[in-house]
Amino acid sequence: MTMGRGPDEAPLLRVEDLRVEFVSEDGAVHAVDGVSYEVRSGRTLGIVGESGSGKTVCSLTTLGLTRHQGARVSGRILFEGQDLVTLPEDELRAIRGNEIAMIFQDPLSSLHPLYRVGAQLIEAVRAHRDVSKAKARERAIELLGLVGISDPARRVDDYPYEFSGGMRQRAMIAMALANEPKLLIADEPTTALDVTVQAQILALIERLQRELGMAVVIITHDLGVAAEMADEIAVMYAGRIVETASAERLFAAPEHPYTWGLLRSIPRLDAQRAADLTPIPGTPPSLINPPSGCHFHPRCPYAQPDHARIDPALEPVPDDPSQFVACLLETQVRRRLWQQLGAGDTPEQALAAVGLPSGDEAGAPA
């Protein structure tokens, strides 16, 4: 799978068939189940999915942070040619916070409540640079200024509880940028913030990405955030990537019924007030006993009987080699369904229009 410009340009991060399992009392949890993607320098990949789709575990594993939770990891995570899955802990530690940095969803609980913001920044600098405390402190003040905190020389001595939610996330970003990483992983960076602050934080990440030339992986359940930030988008469902495409392509011509579901469940300002949102029926599946065949088939309105049996592979879409989809429906059928949905049809009407039996009928014996 290639996502991005020239195929000759080596990706910064290449994840190959990554699998992450956690042992629980009820059995192995297949949190990530064969995921592959690439990120190139200076580009942004959006990973989109519901809670529990494995998107966070994926990126925590990149930094080796699931090791402490007793995860079983297989596959490869190649960062500049080194496999992070097998890298010894101390070598991985030298990469964490240095070449790959991460920011998290809840900036309050992610900052240590009892250490000053400055002290936490100084620590981040000194974890990888052999500099004096005074030098690191100067750098901390500089970083706080860089992320737009006013009067950084004074605020550097504040405790996290003295910062607002947005400022805390700015401080987290400052900490992540302390050593000018090549890759920034942002895990739901705006989910815990007010809408107005969300936009500021996203703009800040974009600005810093331009200035520092970082690659960014942004993990979100919010397609709006992905549309705003990402060059390429990967849609995850039940531990797998079900569709991946450039951002423009994904919004203009989505191929996977799950992506349709995500798109159709976003409120739109230009839609009629009376027009109902269309939620995806059901709940995300158990990752201990995932559904057979296509993992999405129990919730898919277009599922056909054999979809419970056959496990679809992520394959390129015929006329766009940069778009990949894991769906058992014929490409032509999918596109007609999407057209019908765009014209305002319900899933049942769309199915009838393309001449397929609906989910209920398809399940019944002929």
Add this chain to the structure above:
Amino acid sequence: MIRYIIRRLLWGVLSLIVVAALLFILFRVLPTGNPALLRAGRDPKPKLVKEIEVALGLSKPLPVQFWDYLKEIFLHLNFGYSYYSQQSVRSLIAERLPPTISLALGAGVLWIVAGFGIGIVSALRRHSLWDRAAMGGALVAISAPEFWLGLVFLYLFSSDIGKFKLLPGAGSYVSLSSDPWKWFTSLIMPWIVLAAGAAAIFARLMRGSLTETMREDYIRTARAKGLPERDVVRHGVRAAVNPLVTLFGLELAALLGGAVIVETVFNIPGVGRLSYQAIQSADFPVIQGTVLLAAMFVIVANIVVDISYAYLDPRVRYS
């Protein structure tokens, strides 16, 4: 902050007055506690009792007596005189204070170091053999009363009656200034016995507290920054200590109670044994002096704990 400290100190003084009042009621108002009767010897003539009552000021009305009593204690630091040795209680206590301070300080250090240390290692290696052994041992240490544990230690390790003659036994205490090494070795067993219960409780609390904090998001952040595991644990411990600090004052009071027993078992000439002897011989002024001293110590320690808590957790600021 200053106002908070002053308020706490005033409350502390009030608590001391309440303790003094309780002692007064116990020893003067309740019929068994007539000091004149206790001093008059066996089968005294009523006239003699009357004379002693007048001499001790017991014939005055109770409120006046109480006022005089408070004045003596709080203004002149005079706790009266022992019924038996006729020495002033103040000098008796002052004489016995160094061994008790040696015992309590050493046990306090052992309590904190062993309690936190064992708790931290157990939290980081949960369900390991070490953890099971440590937590099992802690359960024993919590359940064992000091007098029993003290006797077991003497039976096992003391140089006179012990099975393994490793350490000086009961009655071997010497002052620090006369022979530091002997002072140290003679206190090893008392320190262990006195600290065991409190250390075990703190080890278990620390294990629980650190297990929780090591699951916090900020620990993940510390790892994501690339901090060495040692520093990651430091982040966890720093947050885990706070809930334990408030319990410190409570445990300290228990430690003082334990000191009375440990000093008696190991025959250490400290305030604890002084009070034990005073209780046995109904030497009320001495009991009163030692109880007031202990109450003052616990009150001051709790004020210190509360104030230090404000420094340990910046989110807590008393106003």
